Amino acid sequence: MSDAHGIRIAAPNRASAGEVIEIKAMIQHEMETGYRRDQFGRQIPRFILERFECLYNGKPVFRAELFPAIAANPFLNFFIRATESGTLDFRWTDQDGHTFSERVTLEVV
Amino acid sequence: MNETDALTRRRLLTVAGAALVTAAAWPVRVFAEPADVEASIKAMFSQREIREGRVTVELPPISENGYSVPLSVAVESPMTETDYVVRIAVFAEKNPLPDVARFELGPSAGIAHVRTRIRLGDSQRIRAVAEMNDGSLWTGHAFTVVTLAACVL
Numbered sequence: 001m002s003d004a005h006g007i008r009i010a011a012p013n014r015a016s017a018g019e020v021i022e023i024k025a026m027i028q029h030e031m032e033t034g035y036r037r038d039q040f041g042r043q044i045p046r047f048i049l050e051r052f053e054c055l056y057n058g059k060p061v062f063r064a065e066l067f068p069a070i071a072a073n074p075f076l077n078f079f080i081r082a083t084e085s086g087t088l089d090f091r092w093t094d095q096d097g098h099t100f101s102e103r104v105t106l107e108v109v
Numbered sequence: 110m111n112e113t114d115a116l117t118r119r120r121l122l123t124v125a126g127a128a129l130v131t132a133a134a135w136p137v138r139v140f141a142e143p144a145d146v147e148a149s150i151k152a153m154f155s156q157r158e159i160r161e162g163r164v165t166v167e168l169p170p171i172s173e174n175g176y177s178v179p180l181s182v183a184v185e186s187p188m189t190e191t192d193y194v195v196r197i198a199v200f201a202e203k204n205p206l207p208d209v210a211r212f213e214l215g216p217s218a219g220i221a222h223v224r225t226r227i228r229l230g231d232s233q234r235i236r237a238v239a240e241m242n243d244g245s246l247w248t249g250h251a252f253t254v255v256t257l258a259a260c261v262l
Contacts (some may be wrong), residue, residue: 063214064211069208069229070210072179077224083217
């Protein structure tokens with residue numbers, strides 16, 4: 001488990017070769033839909049994270065395209081097959097192109 | 110009752126009537142319709158045949174909080190180098206936007222199962238379409254009753 005820039009990753013740090021491991025990734029973000037109005041009736045502009053990527057030793061293994069229907073503080077739970085020791089990179093990109101990332105290491109025995 | 114009063118009341122009724130007719134004839138369209146989901150699916154997968162099955166969508170039967178509803182999408186697939194899920198697209202029939210999320214995966218996923226939390230503006234059916242590496246398309250859906258809607262999300 002790691003916690004930096006509002007990012008929380010839950011992934012095992014050790015797995016046996018060929019094992020399918022469960023990954024949970026969450027980031028703090030309001031995911032403002034663009035459909036809400038403020039107290040003066042003005043539309044609050046959309047501000048969302050549009051993409052998520054998980055790279056295993058630099059190779060993309062899971063990607064998600066997010067829309068306003070994704071709840072605030074987007075949570076993603078998915079699986080990957082552990083094949084070799086290395087790194088897992090998690091990267092979120094917002095609509096303005098800013099990225100937020102986190103890295104964890106995985107030891108395959 | 111004098112002349113002025115009668116006129117005022119008649120005018121008031123006319124205006125109110127006109128307003129009612131206008132409101133009825135010109136509803137504000139906030140939410141998507143099942144037809145919009147069909148259009149979204151067509152835009153993504155063109156006219157290709159989509160078969161029912163292999164895709165399991167799970168939602169709580171009753172969603173007490175439309176701002177955060179747990180969604181699970183699982184696709185029956187061995188997820189090997191030769192037989193795997195390429196992508197999964199999730200659609201909502203009664204949200205302002207039919208698109209919810211799209212996931213890209215591959216044989217390195219091991220299991221084609223994704224979970225997330227979504228916003229729902231109304232009680233509705235959520236559909237998922239999965240594309241396999243052989244190009245075949247499969248779909249599944251689930252319905253949930255939303256008690257507190259994410260009203261304008």
